[in-house]
Amino acid sequence: MKYTSVFGIVTSLSVIGASAALTAAPTHAATFRIGDSDGDWTDILLSNGGGLNDPTVVTGTASGNERYIGWGNPADTYKSYYSYTGIGTVDIEEDQIFKFGTFRHYNNPIFNPTAVEVTLDITLNFDIPNVTETFQFTFDHFETPNNLNPCPAGDTQPCADIVSVPTINTTNTFVYDGHEYSLQFVGFSPDDSPTVNDPNDIELSDLFISDEYRINTAFLYGKITKGDPVAVPEPTSMLGVMIAAGGGFWLKRKRDCQ
Numbered sequence: 721m722k723y724t725s726v727f728g729i730v731t732s733l734s735v736i737g738a739s740a741a742l743t744a745a746p747t748h749a750a751t752f753r754i755g756d757s758d759g760d761w762t763d764i765l766l767s768n769g770g771g772l773n774d775p776t777v778v779t780g781t782a783s784g785n786e787r788y789i790g791w792g793n794p795a796d797t798y799k800s801y802y803s804y805t806g807i808g809t810v811d812i813e814e815d816q817i818f819k820f821g822t823f824r825h826y827n828n829p830i831f832n833p834t835a836v837e838v839t840l841d842i843t844l845n846f847d848i849p850n851v852t853e854t855f856q857f858t859f860d861h862f863e864t865p866n867n868l869n870p871c872p873a874g875d876t877q878p879c880a881d882i883v884s885v886p887t888i889n890t891t892n893t894f895v896y897d898g899h900e901y902s903l904q905f906v907g908f909s910p911d912d913s914p915t916v917n918d919p920n921d922i923e924l925s926d927l928f929i930s931d932e933y934r935i936n937t938a939f940l941y942g943k944i945t946k947g948d949p950v951a952v953p954e955p956t957s958m959l960g961v962m963i964a965a966g967g968g969f970w971l972k973r974k975r976d977c978q
Contacts, residue, residue, distance in 0.1 A: 749813045750897050752944055753848040757820055759804035761789035762856075763839035767832055767863070776833060789838060792830030801826035802838055802859065809847070810914050814944050817906050817916040820844065821940045825930040827881055834863035844903065849896045855903040858887035866932060878932040883908075885926070893947060900947035908938040916941065 761779055764771055772779070778790045778799065785806050790799040805822040812818045821842060838861060843854045864871065866878035873880045885905050893900040907924035916922055922941070930936040 749815070750899070750901070750944075750946070751811065751813050751848065752846060752896075753809065753811050754807070754818075754820075755809055755845045755847045757806035757845065758785060758843045759787045759806060759821060760841045760843070761787060761802065761804070761838065762841050763837075764789060764791065764835060765837040766791060767834045767836055770833060774833065786824075788826075790826075791835050792833065795829035795831055798826065798828040800828050800830050800835070800863075802835075802840075804840055804842070806842075807914075812915055812944065814901065814946050817919060817922075817941050817943050819912070819914055819939050820903070820942050823908070823928070823938050823940050825881065825883060825928070825936045827930045827932050827934055827936055829866065829878075829932065830863075835861040837861065842903075846894075849894070851894045851896070853892060853894045853903075855888065855892050857885055857905065860884045860886055873929045875929070875931070880932060881930045883928040883930060895950055899949050901944050902947060903942050904945045906941045906943055909941055910938060912939050 762772075764774075764777060766774055766777070768774070770777070774791075776791055776793060776799070779788065781787055782803065786803050787805075788801050788803040790801040792799050801824075803824045803826070805824075807820055810818055838859045840857045840859065841854050842857060843852060845852050860883070862872070862882040864873070864879040864881050868879050869877065871877065871879035873882055885908075888903075888905050893902045895901075906919075907926050908928040909922050909924050911922040913922060924941060928936070928938045
């Protein structure tokens with residue numbers, strides 16, 4: 721009787737695996753559909769070291785889904801506020817720039833404490849893929865003294881405040897089509913467009929200059945970026961099981977025939 725070692729089968733499988741890897745389908749840009757987005761102001765650092773529990777801090781919802789946070793002791797009537805308003809349905813590809821919300825600074829004159837850092841959690845509700853993911857942004861706030869000369873932003877008195885987004889929590893990811901994806905902040909813009917095909921088509925900045933005594937609006941732009949592929953079981957571990965099982969079978973048959 722003729723016996724065929726399982727090692728021959730393993731060799732064949734290895735060749736097949738290598739051939740499949742060489743003929744793998746080309747990569748393609750993933751497409752997404754965001755159903756809507758929402759925001760929640762989850763933290764604040766004040767100039768006096770206080771946070772959300774400071775008596776000068778207020779949070780809430782204005783008209784529609786505009787979420788706001790306010791701080792300071794009003795010099796006139798109102799505190800200063802940030803607000804975020806989410807978006808509706810938008811179809812995008814990976815790395816395509818798109819608007820993911822509207823940011824407003826209600827810049828009113830206030831006395832201390834002023835904001836230093838303000839944290840916003842933005843939740844994107846995806847229809848494709850069917851996932852919901854929250855991304856955390858930290859806004860740095862520079863409450864400019866109104867009587868500085870010259871003004872830091874290059875404007876005239878009363879000096880404008882300056883807002884930036886130096887920190888994004890990139891550990892928040894979701895898995896789609898075998899890869900991890902995350903939201904990357906691209907910049908503030910005065911231009912309102914759901915999607916952008918050419919970055920040169922809109923004005924983008926990593927700083928938002930907010931004039932005093934005004935409600936200043938900027939649109940937040942970002943893109944969905946691809947991260948690392950999702951780990952899958954090593955094929956060698958499967959082959960090891962086959963070798964062990966097949967080898968045992970081969971030895972058993974050989975003993976039976978002696």
